[in-house]
Amino acid sequence: MTKKLKFLVGESLKRKIKTKWFVAANILILIVILCLFNIDGIIKFFGGDFNDNQIIYVNDKSNMTYETLKLQNKNYTKLLDDDEEVFELKKTDKSSEEIFKDEDNKDAWYLTINSDENNTINAELISDGYINSYDFAQISGIINSAKQSVALSLSDVDPVELAKISESVDIERVILDENKKGEEEGTQMIMSTVFPFVILPFFILSLFLVQMVGAEVNDEKTTRGMEIIISSVSPKVHFFSKVIASNLFVLIQGALLVAFVVLGLVSRMLLGGTSITDIPASAGVDISGMVNSILSSDVINELVYIIPLVIILMLVTFLAYSLLAGVLASMTTNIEDFQQLQTPIMIISLIGYYLAIMAGVFEGSLFIKILAFFPFISAILAPSLLVLGQIGVFEFIVAILIMVIVVFLLIKYGLKIYKVGILNYSSKNLWKKMFKALRG
Amino acid sequence: MLKVDNITKYYDNFLAVDNLSFKVSPGEIFGLLGVNGAGKTTTFRMIIGLLEPTSGTVTLNGKKIDYSVTDNIGFLTEERSLLTKFTVKEQAIYYGTLKGMNKEDILKRLDELLEKFGITEYKDKKIKELSKGNQQKIQFIVSILNKPKLLILDEPFSGLDPFNVELFKKQITQMAEEGSMIIFSSHRMEHVELFCKKLLILKNGKDVLSGNLADIKEEYRKKNIMIKGDIDIEKIKKIPGVINVESKGLEYEVKIDNMDIAKDVFKVVSKCANITKFSVEEPSLNEIFIAKVGETYD
Numbered sequence: 001m002t003k004k005l006k007f008l009v010g011e012s013l014k015r016k017i018k019t020k021w022f023v024a025a026n027i028l029i030l031i032v033i034l035c036l037f038n039i040d041g042i043i044k045f046f047g048g049d050f051n052d053n054q055i056i057y058v059n060d061k062s063n064m065t066y067e068t069l070k071l072q073n074k075n076y077t078k079l080l081d082d083d084e085e086v087f088e089l090k091k092t093d094k095s096s097e098e099i100f101k102d103e104d105n106k107d108a109w110y111l112t113i114n115s116d117e118n119n120t121i122n123a124e125l126i127s128d129g130y131i132n133s134y135d136f137a138q139i140s141g142i143i144n145s146a147k148q149s150v151a152l153s154l155s156d157v158d159p160v161e162l163a164k165i166s167e168s169v170d171i172e173r174v175i176l177d178e179n180k181k182g183e184e185e186g187t188q189m190i191m192s193t194v195f196p197f198v199i200l201p202f203f204i205l206s207l208f209l210v211q212m213v214g215a216e217v218n219d220e221k222t223t224r225g226m227e228i229i230i231s232s233v234s235p236k237v238h239f240f241s242k243v244i245a246s247n248l249f250v251l252i253q254g255a256l257l258v259a260f261v262v263l264g265l266v267s268r269m270l271l272g273g274t275s276i277t278d279i280p281a282s283a284g285v286d287i288s289g290m291v292n293s294i295l296s297s298d299v300i301n302e303l304v305y306i307i308p309l310v311i312i313l314m315l316v317t318f319l320a321y322s323l324l325a326g327v328l329a330s331m332t333t334n335i336e337d338f339q340q341l342q343t344p345i346m347i348i349s350l351i352g353y354y355l356a357i358m359a360g361v362f363e364g365s366l367f368i369k370i371l372a373f374f375p376f377i378s379a380i381l382a383p384s385l386l387v388l389g390q391i392g393v394f395e396f397i398v399a400i401l402i403m404v405i406v407v408f409l410l411i412k413y414g415l416k417i418y419k420v421g422i423l424n425y426s427s428k429n430l431w432k433k434m435f436k437a438l439r440g
Numbered sequence: 441m442l443k444v445d446n447i448t449k450y451y452d453n454f455l456a457v458d459n460l461s462f463k464v465s466p467g468e469i470f471g472l473l474g475v476n477g478a479g480k481t482t483t484f485r486m487i488i489g490l491l492e493p494t495s496g497t498v499t500l501n502g503k504k505i506d507y508s509v510t511d512n513i514g515f516l517t518e519e520r521s522l523l524t525k526f527t528v529k530e531q532a533i534y535y536g537t538l539k540g541m542n543k544e545d546i547l548k549r550l551d552e553l554l555e556k557f558g559i560t561e562y563k564d565k566k567i568k569e570l571s572k573g574n575q576q577k578i579q580f581i582v583s584i585l586n587k588p589k590l591l592i593l594d595e596p597f598s599g600l601d602p603f604n605v606e607l608f609k610k611q612i613t614q615m616a617e618e619g620s621m622i623i624f625s626s627h628r629m630e631h632v633e634l635f636c637k638k639l640l641i642l643k644n645g646k647d648v649l650s651g652n653l654a655d656i657k658e659e660y661r662k663k664n665i666m667i668k669g670d671i672d673i674e675k676i677k678k679i680p681g682v683i684n685v686e687s688k689g690l691e692y693e694v695k696i697d698n699m700d701i702a703k704d705v706f707k708v709v710s711k712c713a714n715i716t717k718f719s720v721e722e723p724s725l726n727e728i729f730i731a732k733v734g735e736t737y738d
Contacts, residue, residue, distance in 0.1 A: 007537050015525075224521040228583075231488040231515050232538035234507055423490060436452075 004233045012245030030260045037264035053088035055108040057099050062115040066091050068146040076138050096126045120151045199380050201257055205250045210325040212246045214338040217329035226422050235419040243322045309396050310383045316403040317379035323410035330421030352380030359384050373399050375406040441465050442621050447496030449482050456482040458645040464621040471632040472625050474642030484592050488515050511540035514588030518595040524568035528578055539586040553581045572599040590621045629726040649732045657722045665694040669715035679704050
């Protein structure tokens with residue numbers, strides 16, 4: 001029987017992996033990951049308006065603001081290039097009509113700065129088109145900062161004093177409770193590490209897992225091939241073959257995802273010539289932020305046991321998902337019915353996903369903490385709370401144990417349903433049959 | 441020997457099979473007949489171990505049927521039980537391995553059977569690309585890959601043309617001659633009559649008629665007389681014991697209540713002109729089935 005189990009596992013895995021769709025899907029995933037890691041380079045390669053600085057013609061009628069304005073402008077740099085300023089300032093005495101007459105200045109802005117008795121200076125910003133709120137906030141910031149500097153210099157403040165006033169305050173952060181410090185940094189870490197590198201792949205893989213088991217069981221059931229299979233191997237062997245194969249598939253797919261990420265990082269080094277941690281947050285993967293937040297928090301010392309614990313919880317949850325999917329698939333008579341049953345399972349995971357996001361906002365929420373022990377939700381929520389420091393290792397182990405109990409119950413009772421379900425081709429009195437199977 | 445001993449199967453309060461018993465010896469082809477819902481599928485499932493009888497036992501060569509003996513059983517389901525995404529070769533390897541065979545033996549046997557059924561070119565084709573008839577051939581082939589000691593054939597001729605029916609018959613007969621026990625179910629009574637020496641008719645899960653086909657026909661009192669010539673139908677109909685007179689092409693079929701009536705019919709017919717045929721024949725299995733079950737098989 002072990003030989004047959006091995007054969008069924010191998011066949012099941014082969015049916016999933018030795019397909020052109022598996023290869024195609026993974027090539028696509030690899031391309032997406034490579035693109036994500038090099039997104040800034042790709043955007044720059046294709047070029048566009050973002051490459052051109054926004055030209056602002058400045059008519060400084062106050063005769064004292066332009067230089068200060070230029071100095072302040074240096075503080076505002078581009079998202080994709082820290083060395084380049086967002087705005088290019090050009091001093092002019094021409095009127096706005098004269099400037100905009102020139103077709104080349106169609107996209108330029110025209111800034112007039114006047115002296116103002118009450119408010120030191122006032123400004124008028126003219127543009128042909130709409131200025132988006134982000135750009136407007138930046139230019140407003142530059143003008144306001146310039147105004148403060150001008151006002152201080154007009155107050156006959158000693159230049160040394162003026163420099164001191166203008167300099168930003170050096171604030172030393174001292175957090176008495178070291179755990180609190182970890183929590184604060186952890187919120188950032190959750191957003192930058194746990195989501196893209198743990199929760200999202202887990203969610204995708206669990207979706208693959210559930211669909212794989214469901215599709216295979218339904219395929220064998222609807223073609224009545226199940227009767228031939230079950231007349232040769234026991235439902236138990238068949239059930240476990242699906243569970244083992246699907247979990248192996250998820251591990252292989254997970255390993256491939258990790259390999260793709262590594263390839264993404266290497267490609268960034270080779271193609272972009274920049275550090276692997278120098279990936280902009282706008283690309284959705286803020287590696288430098290992630291590394292910094294990990295290094296600056298106490299979590300680095302705890303990762304030694306956090307990572308194995310998270311992996312254990314996720315593996316146990318994968319196992320539970322595959323068992324549940326197998327049981328549900330056996331009850332249904334076609335793939336459409338299974339897809340309907342599968343929806344609530346995935347919604348449970350989504351709840352965990354959103355609760356994990358909210359955990360950083362509703363710090364210390366008892367409700368969220370309790371749900372971190374809830375089967376299936378725990379795989380997403382508990383790692384987030386552990387990293388945030390809202391639950392400890394003991395609580396995390398309890399969440400794992402609860403999941404192990406769920407796996408045990410799914411094997412014990414799920415197998416009874418599976419035995420009856422796989423040979424049931426009618427949805428009539430379905431629940432009655434299943435409850436009877438549970439009792440039997 | 442397959443021994444089905446007083447098996448009963450309840451689904452909740454519904455009695456699907458009621459105290460059924462029969463034996464199939466090596467080399468025997470046994471017919472299991474019944475209308476849809478009579479309990480045939482449930483019986484087959486209990487025989488191959490898919491269902492546990494509520495009471496009674498099923499044994500193969502004295503051993504209870506479990507997964508230690510199922511490698512010696514072949515099963516052809518009424519519905520298609522092929523995994524349509526597979527090629528013929530993959531399908532054979534899949535089911536063959538589950539029957540405990542190794543890949544080498546499976547491929548050797550597959551080549552042999554594909555050759556026999558004249559479909560060697562389909563070996564690497566996907567099942568879903570094949571016609572209904574060819575799918576049925578593949579289904580039959582994979583069910584006999586393991587040279588089963590017990591072969592259950594549920595409607596094996598479904599979707600087959602007469603030429604392929606002959607090929608199947610030849611193979612089934614050969615397997616019986618080689619010592620396989622074969623349980624056979626078909627809607628085509630002429631096939632059952634041709635193959636099975638022993639049969640059992642199920643009605644609502646109960647055995648309403650069973651035994652040797654020859655004995656059943658012998659015991660069945662009603663006979664048919666086939667007559668060719670110019671007969672006086674009304675005169676024959678008036679003979680006590682004559683059930684019906686029906687025109688069948690150039691002949692007349694006279695149904696009589698028992699063998700003794702044949703003499704009275706002969707007396708009347710002998711006075712008629714141009715009589716070229718007067719033959720007392722056994723009733724067809726279909727007639728017996730209708731009489732016992734109260735409805736036609738299909």
